[in-house]
Amino acid sequence: MDLAGFSLNMHKYYLTHLQELESEAIYVIREVVAQFDRPAILFSGGKDSIVVTHLARKAFWPAKIPMPLIHIDTGHNFPETMEFRDKLVADLGVQLIVGSVQEAIDKGRAVEESGINASRNELQIVSLLDTIENNKIDAAIGGARRDEEKARSKERFFSHRDEFGQWDPKNQRPELWNIFNGRKRMGEHFRVFPISNWTEMDIWNYILQENIAIPSLYFAHNRNAVYRDGTWLPASEFLVLRDGETVENKLMRFRTLGDITITGGIESDADTLEKIVAEVSATRSTERGNRSDDKRSDTSMEDRKKQGYF
Amino acid sequence: MELLRFTTAGSVDDGKSTLIGRLLYDSKSIFEDQMAAVKQSSERKGLQHIDLSLLTDGLRSEREQGITIDVAYRYFATPKRKFIIADTPGHIQYTRNMVTGASTANLALVLVDARKGVVEQTCRHSYIASLLKIPHIIVCINKMDLVDYSEEAFNKVVEQYEDFAAKIDVTDIRYVPISALEGDNVVNDSVNMPWYKGESLLHTLETIHIGSDENHSDARFPVQTVIRPHAAEYHDYRGYAGRIAGGIFKPGDKITVLPSGLTSAIKSIDTFSGPVDEAFAPMSVSITLEDDIDVSRGDMIVKDDSEPQVSQDIDAMICWMGSRGPRPGAKYHLKNTTREVMAIIKEVYYKLDINTMEKLENGGDIKMNEMARVRLRTTQPVVFDEYRKNRITGSLILVDEATNETVAAGTIFL
Ligand SMILES: Nc1nc2c(ncn2[C@@H]2O[C@H](COP(=O)(O)OP(=O)(O)OP(=O)(O)O)[C@@H](O)[C@H]2O)c(=O)[nH]1
Ligand SMILES: [Mg+2]
Numbered sequence: 001m002d003l004a005g006f007s008l009n010m011h012k013y014y015l016t017h018l019q020e021l022e023s024e025a026i027y028v029i030r031e032v033v034a035q036f037d038r039p040a041i042l043f044s045g046g047k048d049s050i051v052v053t054h055l056a057r058k059a060f061w062p063a064k065i066p067m068p069l070i071h072i073d074t075g076h077n078f079p080e081t082m083e084f085r086d087k088l089v090a091d092l093g094v095q096l097i098v099g100s101v102q103e104a105i106d107k108g109r110a111v112e113e114s115g116i117n118a119s120r121n122e123l124q125i126v127s128l129l130d131t132i133e134n135n136k137i138d139a140a141i142g143g144a145r146r147d148e149e150k151a152r153s154k155e156r157f158f159s160h161r162d163e164f165g166q167w168d169p170k171n172q173r174p175e176l177w178n179i180f181n182g183r184k185r186m187g188e189h190f191r192v193f194p195i196s197n198w199t200e201m202d203i204w205n206y207i208l209q210e211n212i213a214i215p216s217l218y219f220a221h222n223r224n225a226v227y228r229d230g231t232w233l234p235a236s237e238f239l240v241l242r243d244g245e246t247v248e249n250k251l252m253r254f255r256t257l258g259d260i261t262i263t264g265g266i267e268s269d270a271d272t273l274e275k276i277v278a279e280v281s282a283t284r285s286t287e288r289g290n291r292s293d294d295k296r297s298d299t300s301m302e303d304r305k306k307q308g309y310f
Numbered sequence: 311m312e313l314l315r316f317t318t319a320g321s322v323d324d325g326k327s328t329l330i331g332r333l334l335y336d337s338k339s340i341f342e343d344q345m346a347a348v349k350q351s352s353e354r355k356g357l358q359h360i361d362l363s364l365l366t367d368g369l370r371s372e373r374e375q376g377i378t379i380d381v382a383y384r385y386f387a388t389p390k391r392k393f394i395i396a397d398t399p400g401h402i403q404y405t406r407n408m409v410t411g412a413s414t415a416n417l418a419l420v421l422v423d424a425r426k427g428v429v430e431q432t433c434r435h436s437y438i439a440s441l442l443k444i445p446h447i448i449v450c451i452n453k454m455d456l457v458d459y460s461e462e463a464f465n466k467v468v469e470q471y472e473d474f475a476a477k478i479d480v481t482d483i484r485y486v487p488i489s490a491l492e493g494d495n496v497v498n499d500s501v502n503m504p505w506y507k508g509e510s511l512l513h514t515l516e517t518i519h520i521g522s523d524e525n526h527s528d529a530r531f532p533v534q535t536v537i538r539p540h541a542a543e544y545h546d547y548r549g550y551a552g553r554i555a556g557g558i559f560k561p562g563d564k565i566t567v568l569p570s571g572l573t574s575a576i577k578s579i580d581t582f583s584g585p586v587d588e589a590f591a592p593m594s595v596s597i598t599l600e601d602d603i604d605v606s607r608g609d610m611i612v613k614d615d616s617e618p619q620v621s622q623d624i625d626a627m628i629c630w631m632g633s634r635g636p637r638p639g640a641k642y643h644l645k646n647t648t649r650e651v652m653a654i655i656k657e658v659y660y661k662l663d664i665n666t667m668e669k670l671e672n673g674g675d676i677k678m679n680e681m682a683r684v685r686l687r688t689t690q691p692v693v694f695d696e697y698r699k700n701r702i703t704g705s706l707i708l709v710d711e712a713t714n715e716t717v718a719a720g721t722i723f724l
Binding site: 147199 | 631
């Protein structure tokens with residue numbers, strides 16, 4: 001009989017920290033499906049939402065994941081992310097809902113930023129909230145982790161959003177033990193974060209342990225990029241060169257994946273999961289250090305989250 | 311690696327957030343870009359030193375006011391252990407956020423300002439820690455730099471705390487003199503306090519015996535949801551999904567489903583990676599049964615050798631968290647494990663005076679942040695254990711029917 005990885009600790013009746021985090025996350029995901037009518041998983045194509053999707057698969061096996069994936073498409077994607085997304089959705093046999101930022105702009109729901117630092121990052125909020133509302137989603141499961149950022153470190157597992165989709169960090173509901181209160185009024189919804197307690201290191205160790213497929217962008221590869229604000233921004237049709245900037249071909253990889261215009265990579269030769277784990281454990285800066293969206297101000301994450309960001 | 315979850319506690323400004331910052335900094339768990347950001351913020355505030363509390367006080371209003379409002383979770387690991395820290399607020403107004411952070415902790419760091427000694431919030435938080443059955447308390451007597459690192463000052467606080475602790479139920483209490491600001495005895499031993507012969511705080515956190523917090527004798531499986539695949543090959547599959555809340559389950563075990571009382575035996579215990587020979591808390595699994603009986607969310611599967619309580623009357627100590635006290639005759643949603651029923655507060659036995667631990671039998675209405683021993687009456691039977699025996703099956707929350715707010719946390723007594 002397959003002992004499902006628990007065998008090492010069977011006689012001691014004790015779980016390793018990754019087994020405990022996995023069990024906690026599965027519990028949270030099952031609570032969402034049990035407590036809400038129309039839950040969904042917010043799927044960005046990044047490693048965290050891939051891990052959440054993997055956990056959801058485990059939570060309901062042998063049944064399929066009983067909820068759709070939602071992807072907010074900024075129109076500025078890495079092609080690899082889109083391919084990965086479509087293959088995963090097909091393999092899992094789940095529904096995919098796409099919220100398009102381009103469409104929100106075309107309809108006049110959102111206004112494209114202009115200027116040298118323009119990005120579609122904040123415009124995602126409009127599409128995200130529209131998609132949640134139009135599909136009557138009452139619980140959106142996200143892959144955010146508390147160790148990512150200081151405003152995120154304040155999140156509950158079940159995070160209440162008012163009818164405008166806003167977060168009120170000064171007045172969060174108490175969350176006792178693992179009893180989650182998902183009660184809400186019409187029009188309100190919840191964001192739920194099953195991997196709240198995971199660190200970047202846990203994610204990588206888990207991907208390695210479970211052998212989870214991730215987009216090739218996470219592994220070292222050669223690509224054209226521009227060095228800006230301490231990070232290598234990928235050259236793409238959306239990147240406008242500034243004075244004095246040159247495109248170089250670099251052996252690099254990404255630590256996080258988001259919109260192609262704001263996701264910087266690092267120089268790296270880590271081309272296997274083992275090497276990535278080793279690299280991450282030796283690194284001295286946070287993964288979001290390469291995201292220009294977080295560099296805008298000291299509390300930019302909190303400000304975006306209040307408005308309804310992921 | 312073993313996981314230790316701990317929380318901070320103690321009065322406002324006693325140095326909780328600074329201590330967590332110091333612990334992270336001295337254990338080299340802070341990334342360079344995080345440190346650079348904190349340095350910058352400290353300079354902007356016109357401070358001479360780096361304000362380490364900014365590492366956990368992440369909200370705009372917290373940074374403006376220099377206080378903690380809501381619990382922040384931080385993570386670090388040493389070669390010996392992995393830690394999840396809940397840094398909680400000291401201000402009485404935010405007690406409910408402190409309870410949130412403490413409810414999942416296995417150890418509490420209670421901070422006391424060496425100059426001020428034990429104050430009301432020290433008592434309130436220590437009592438909450440004992441009520442929540444946090445098995446270990448480390449009293450960190452902080453700001454020793456402001457009392458000339460004096461042994462006498464330290465001993466005075468220890469004495470005060472011991473007086474209070476005699477009235478509450480905690481078995482393991484230790485004391486460490488520290489300066490969170492300067493780092494004495496946090497990660498590194500202090501050169502300023504040669505009279506202190508004990509270990510540094512981190513050393514204690516790494517080595518304290520946490521054993522297993524789980525109850526492995528009374529088998530409890532609250533059902534979260536039922537898994538019914540719509541595929542031909544699993545046509546008759548019916549798996550009860552849940553997280554084991556206590557004890558050990560094995561295929562073949564005779565079980566009872568509560569509150570219905572229906573019986574069956576375990577056919578298999580399934581996980582994505584395959585069936586398992588046995589399952590124990592806190593594993594998330596799916597259980598299939600030999601018989602087709604009615605089981606749904608809110609039911610509890612238990613083994614026949616130890617049955618929990620099944621009752622519509624529950625005695626509990628509650629910590630009130632609603633901004634307004636309970637309205638007379640008000641109905642609440644009572645949540646205990648995965649079960650949800652309506653309940654009323656039938657009787658208030660007494661309120662607790664936090665400073666003296668006196669039972670006030672005519673204490674008047676329950677107000678926010680007060681503790682009271684009550685009798686709850688539910689519309690349907692609830693399946694529970696004494697909190698002392700099981701932190702999962704012995705805990706409950708009350709949710710206001712009108713506002714949907716979580717207004718009380720309760721620990722069940724028999
Ligand atoms: N001299 C001295 N000052 C300290 C020490 N620890 C903390 N402080 C100062 O005490 C003040 C309050 O510290 P915090 O860490 O914010 O206190 P706290 O307990 O987290 O407060 P709340 O979270 O609001 O309850 C700050 O100005 C700190 O710099 C210490 O060991 N020595
Ligand atoms: Mg604080």
